[in-house]
Amino acid sequence: MKTYLLKWWQTIRISWSKYTAYRLNFFLQVVGPFLVFFFIKYNLWSSIYGEDTGQLIRGYNFDEMMQYHVWTLVISLLGQGYAAMNLSEDIRLGRISSYLIYPFEFWEFHTAGFLSFQILQIFVSSVTLGLAIFFGFLDLPSTMTLLHGFSFTFFMGFFWFTMQYFTGLLAFWLEETWIMRVLLSIVVSFLSGYIFPLELYPEWLVSGLKFTPFPYMSYFPAKIFMGVETNFMMGYAVLAFWMAVFAFVNHLIWKKGMRLYTAAGM
Amino acid sequence: MSNKVIEVTNLTKQFKSYKKKPGIKGSIQSFFNREYTTKKAVHDFNLEINKGEIIGLLGPNGAGKTTLMKMFTGIIVPSAGELTINGHRPWERKKDFKKKIALVMGQKSQLWWDIPAMDSFLLLQKFYELSDQEFKTRLDYMAELLGVVDLLHVHVRKLSLGERMKMELMASLLHNPDVIFLDEPTIGLDLVAQENIREFVLDFHKKNGTTIIITSHYMADVQALCKRLVLIFDGTKAYDGPLEKFEKILGNEKTVSFSFSEEIGGCDFIDKYDAKWNECRNHVDIRVPEEELREVSKKILDLYPVIEFNTEKMPIERVMKTLMTNPEVLRQQRENLSS
Structure with a gap:
């Protein structure tokens, strides 16, 4: 058991040093999201609200709208990483040959990579959060609220990873999966409430989304952080269900893909 | 106990691929209506290899050498026939089996590009569950012999091809495998580096009595390393015997x-x-x-x-x-x- 855990730990460490290998890259990764947020979302919404920052748009005044968006940013940093991106590369370029030879499985390697990425993102998202507080976009919520919000976001991160894993595995058939991933991320951005809060969408759509994973990937955790949402169980249950579905499908795809795999380019 | 490390009987591997005519029209056609062709990459292949032998697996490009290597290492599953290596069926990919073999690919890097080779070695140490003592002894021995002691902490992407290949070799041999598969280990290397690699392989073999299967297009490799040759043409065995007889x-x-x-x-x-x-x-x-x-x-x-x-x-x-x-x-x- 101990030797097995050591394999995970060392993989986490090595992924960590891969992510931080390029200093400038890393620096941009840390401060970039906040800058992008500031230039796009802040400017967009301040021109929408104009002078009258007190007016309500679907129940949000300007400050609340900004708070909502800071939280969705923090959530996406923390829970919607791109750790599974390397996975499809590995398949496409035939690099899984190496993993098939190691006494450490492919999924184990990539899951460890994901965990490592999560640890790194705690740091990145804290910087973003710190900057947002420093520039007066929001006040730090109570410890309890933060704890609830972060646990849920982490849980969502696992779901996101299993879904990303799914798109990655499609590389067995598609050879290029980036277009799939771009489409998925656009759909997710819209339906999860990352681009607009779900209150801006028609009623029928929002209630239809309730049993899909989407609202729980941005809107729901943002509301937890803002102290509005307190019924967490629904979110956990829906995500757990979808996570199980994707994990099962991934398992099947992997088995089928392996039979198909001819180690092209080895 | 039998002395046979590798036993292959009637091993066959077929690949299915589809034809595509050139141009957009061809792409669309092949999208809806694919014409599949089956190619026999390896056909009715038989082989027995004893412990401690060094075998040269030769043949022109596309003859089926790499397909054989992939089946030997469990990367791909044979279509028919039997294959055991050290008593294991490779494609079951048992951990015990994986710990006993190594594959070095001259055309493909197994090391992680963005970090020093040493980091990869440390990861492999954990993967193969090597004690610190074993790890250090073997690493020192190999690094010394290959003359790369100073390069262990350099990022892999900054190494020359020859230096990288030496690191690849070290990475694959750290766990002291019983069977080593070397797939064109000297490809693209200069003469001195080629010779270094050959000497190293010989030394490693002498020290550990490892069974080695090597493919190469450089006859100097074969001449220096192998006593026995297996020649493969169009997926079938064309020659199997001592080097001198082949000459x-x-x-x-x-x-x-x-x-x-x-x-x-x-x-x-x-x-x-x-x-x-x-x-x-x-x-x-x-x-x-x-x-x-x-x-x-x-x-x-x-x-x-x-x-x-x-x-x-x-x-x-x-x-x-x-x-x-x-x-x-x-x-x-x-x-x-x-x-």
């Missing part, structure tokens, strides 16, 4: 070349031995039956102003070339032998 597969004639200080006119004595003269007629290659070699060479040395002469260094190279351009020769040889 004589086209007859037991030796190629000898002479350079002269002046032009040599008509010369029936030399021409009799299938002589190939150069343009200025001051250099000739002849083919002499082995038993006449001493006598003929002596005569030429006595009679003509010879300034240089040598016998062929790597007859295996010539044999390979002949067989690759004309695989029929081998079939004829076999028929002659059996009749």
Whole structure:
């Protein structure tokens, strides 16, 4: 058991040093999201609200709208990483040959990579959060609220990873999966409430989304952080269900893909 | 206990692929209506390898060498036939099996590009569950022998091809495997690096008694490392036997070349031995039956102003070339032998 855990730990460490290998890259990764947020979302919404920052748009005044968006940013940093991106590369370029030879499985390697990425993102998202507080976009919520919000976001991160894993595995058939991933991320951005809060969408759509994973990937955790949402169980249950579905499908795809795999380019 | 490390019976691997005509029209056509073709990459292959042997697996590009290596290491699953390595079926990919084999691919890096080789080694140490002591002893030994002690902490992407290949070798051998598969380990390397790698492999073999299967297009590798050759053509085994026998597969004639200080006119004595003269007629290659070699060479040395002469260094190279351009020769040889 101990030797097995050591394999995970060392993989986490090595992924960590891969992510931080390029200093400038890393620096941009840390401060970039906040800058992008500031230039796009802040400017967009301040021109929408104009002078009258007190007016309500679907129940949000300007400050609340900004708070909502800071939280969705923090959530996406923390829970919607791109750790599974390397996975499809590995398949496409035939690099899984190496993993098939190691006494450490492919999924184990990539899951460890994901965990490592999560640890790194705690740091990145804290910087973003710190900057947002420093520039007066929001006040730090109570410890309890933060704890609830972060646990849920982490849980969502696992779901996101299993879904990303799914798109990655499609590389067995598609050879290029980036277009799939771009489409998925656009759909997710819209339906999860990352681009607009779900209150801006028609009623029928929002209630239809309730049993899909989407609202729980941005809107729901943002509301937890803002102290509005307190019924967490629904979110956990829906995500757990979808996570199980994707994990099962991934398992099947992997088995089928392996039979198909001819180690092209080895 | 049986001494056989690798046992292969009637191993077959088929690949299905589809044809695509060029252009957009072809793409659309092939999207809706695919014509599949089945290619037999390896067909009815039989092989037995004993513990501690070094086997050279030779054949032209696309003959099925790499497919064989992939089946041996469990990367791909055979379509038919039996294959056991150290008692394991590779494609079941058991951890016990994985800990006993190693694959080095000259064309493909297993090391992580963005970090120093040492970090990869440390990861492999954990993967293969090596104690710190084992790890350090083996690493020091290999790094010393390959002369890369100072490069362990350099990022892999900054290493030269030769240096990287040495690291790849180290990475694959850290866990002291029982069977090593080397797939073109010296490809693209300069002569010195090639020689380093060969010496290292020999030393490792001597020290550990490892079974080694090597594929290479460089006959120098084969000459230096292998006592036994397995030749594969179009997915089937064409030759399996000792290196010396292979060298004589086209007859037991030796190629000898002479350079002269002046032009040599008509010369029936030399021409009799299938002589190939150069343009200025001051250099000739002849083919002499082995038993006449001493006598003929002596005569030429006595009679003509010879300034240089040598016998062929790597007859295996010539044999390979002949067989690759004309695989029929081998079939004829076999028929002659059996009749």
